[in-house]
Amino acid sequence: GEDVEQSLFLSVREGDSSVINCTYTDSSSTYLYWYKQEPGAGLQLLTYIFSNMDMKQDQRLTVLLNKKDKHLSLRIADTQTGDSAIYFCAENPGGGADGLTFGKGTHLIIQP
């Protein structure tokens, strides 16, 4: 199967920027996604980027896509305690509707 890789933990100070990185394998993925999971909850779609874009900005969130290196990143500006969660990178292999392939998730830990 396809592999989506991301580091398991990231610790940042409140107010700093967080950058969560991800590498994926399927170059035919139409979209790439970031999902957020808060404790005890399901996954919530945070943002996504079409594969022919290299950047998308949405308020405090910036998504960068390097298609050549199959690298995706999520930058959260001015990180707040409410941003503490697990962040999942995902791709849709083959560009089809057969479900998404998720990374194992990055735990974002906010230090006061």
Added chain:
Amino acid sequence: DVKVTQSSRYLVKRTGEKVFLECVQDMDHENMFWYRQDPGLGLRLIYFSYDVKMKEKGDIPEGYSVSREKKERFSLILESASTNQTSMYLCASSPGNIEKLFFGSGTQLSVL
């Protein structure tokens, strides 16, 4: 807002029991999915469905079956529960041609 409802938040079952996990979505989505989430393994796709009475195996279908008799409802069935099926089960749905998954809150199943 899209609502994906999983009938139980927590379930405790015994080895060998038949277990039904129910999921209902209220946005007339064509696609529905069942994932399981385990620490260190992330999300893995069990089964998905494109339409009523249609089902497709995901990456780890062994030990599971599904039922989709109505468009809004997708059931996951464990014919004979085993301890290695203790996990968080997440249901999701998406519109037919748009690859955004909307997740339920999850069912934490413990098999003793």
